[in-house]
Amino acid sequence: MVENIESNSSNNHKTDLLNDAIITIPNQTIPKVSTFNFQEINLNYHFVNINYSSKQNNSQTVEILKDVCGQFKSGQLTAILGPSGAGKTSLMNVLSGFKTNGVTGHFQINGQERHLGEFRKMSSYIPQKFAMLDLLTVQETLKVSVDLKLPNIKKILEKEKIINAILELLNLENSRKTLVHNLSGGERKRLSIAIELVTNPPIMFFDEPTSGLDSVASLQIITYLRRLAQGGRIIVCVVHQPSSKIMQLFDNVLVMAGGEMLYSGFQNEMIDRFEKSGFQCPQYYNPADFVIEVASERAHNCKNIIKLIEQNKSIHSLTRSEDIDQVNETTDLLTKAKLNDPVITKQFPEKIQSSLWRQLTVLVNRSVLSMTRNLIAVQLRIIMHVVVAILLGIVFWQIGDDASKVLSNVSCIFFVVLFVFFGNAMPSIFLSSEDIEVFIREHLNAWYSKKAYYMAKVIADLPLQFICPTLLMAIVYFMTGQPCDIERFVMCWGITLLTAIIGHFVGLVFGSTFGLQMGIFLVPGMTIPIMIFSGFFIRIHEVPDLLRPLCDFSFFRYTMEALLRALYAYKRPFLKCADKFCYYKNPSKFLSDYGMSGDFYSNDFCALLLWIAVLNILLFLSLSWRVKRAQ
């Protein structure tokens, strides 16, 4: 079957199509990557004495990778093998530049020290769990990728040509209209490859691209990867127990054991090398299973195995830095000469980052598209606001001008604040925790800046933050019989909007910092205590002196104060009294009893704006922290 797939000329034709689609675009301003011909530059990625350690919670340092060396060359497909916990994923993270903290050693591209920023632009890392937005179709997902990664391609037809070529190459044409969350495991994997293929990167890393797939789908994926490698790319992937058929597709193998490198060299020399070192592979045994079994014995004799295999190595079986230097000197002269050629250097591939404006528009459009398909985020949120508003209107029907029901009116206002806050905070926790992984991947792959993502997050939800509180306030205000005064209505509406925005940011900050589970627990857990200091449960002047500063900190205090001032301050005439005596007939008396007298609506408004500014800063810091932590 392998042979069949390999000899299939139509597949080669698809590879050509992809290259054609990208290379023959009739526009001189097309990105450098589009004009890059992989055959022209032989990349040689060397890594020497790579060590990686991580600090534990108890401040102990764990050594994860120890003195790993090796090299990858253009046109070769390399597998990283090893038993569970051998350090394969860690090595992949380090080599791809996704992990930098605690990493030492030398990384060289064609003999020159790797510059991380540049390296990220010319490489792609497809992790095992490749985060994607579930509510976009395959075609839309690829379109976003093209829009962000190929900013110089403006014509829709050209974009479609590239998308079609990639879909055809990866056999995804029939799924182009399928939502990502409806894709099968294999299709999802292929889509993740497709997304990164858009820029035609010359170096691609895959962490377990076959995990969760059956043998046929696994073979298919590795065959695609081989085809990509044959197009002149460096393709490296971690694989778990590949079948013999799959093993044959690899050019090189890197075997890891206990964070050390056991073997690095040609796939077809591997068993020979192990046999010469005294490890006999039984007949008809899967070579991958065999080397993993040998590697699993590392706990007892890993050092001995490495030593033995070293003694029998060939020039291509690289296990130590000296070997790499030797190969460097002998084989890279031509490549170096080519790299120094200005014509070729000019064609060196790199991902071009689009302008901030373009990043912003693409990200906002994507968020809006995704949100409109999200039942919880949009439809349910609007419906809930309307239903609750009508319910409140019925329960508190026409009490706004009734002096005997002032306290009930305050409860109604408090309920509005509560509902608007949580009605916006909870969906935002869900939304932000859902796409934070997508952000980290795309940002680290140099698709867009943190600033663009942050601004898009703020802008995309604005329409809902406008619509939901507006609907709620309009219904509640008029059903509950608040004063028929447009100014007072606008004042109340403004505060409800700010409350919704604060709720949204609180949700974003907690969701992106702590994730969904912790966010759902922490938002109510941390905000409900703040409500105690809102002036609703206990009047501010009755709060113990020691805790009084907390009232200045509570944003619920400012929302309550502002709303009650909008309704009862600013020379509001006496309220109607249906009973013989109404204590709060005079609205100013009520405000003064609650410690809210004075026409200071604007102060409360400014305090809420300040809160929004602080939450914005926290959100930006949270995103930066998440990116840093991912590295």
Ligand SMILES: Nc1ncnc2c1ncn2[C@@H]1O[C@H](COP(=O)(O)OP(=O)(O)OP(=O)(O)O)[C@@H](O)[C@H]1O
């Ligand atoms: N940040 C970390 N802190 C502490 N230990 C870590 C950290 N990352 C990885 N390790 C440890 O390093 C070892 C290698 O982990 P890694 O995930 O690279 O292994 P792997 O070969 O990919 O395993 P698997 O095949 O099971 O995914 C494991 O023992 C793991 O527990």
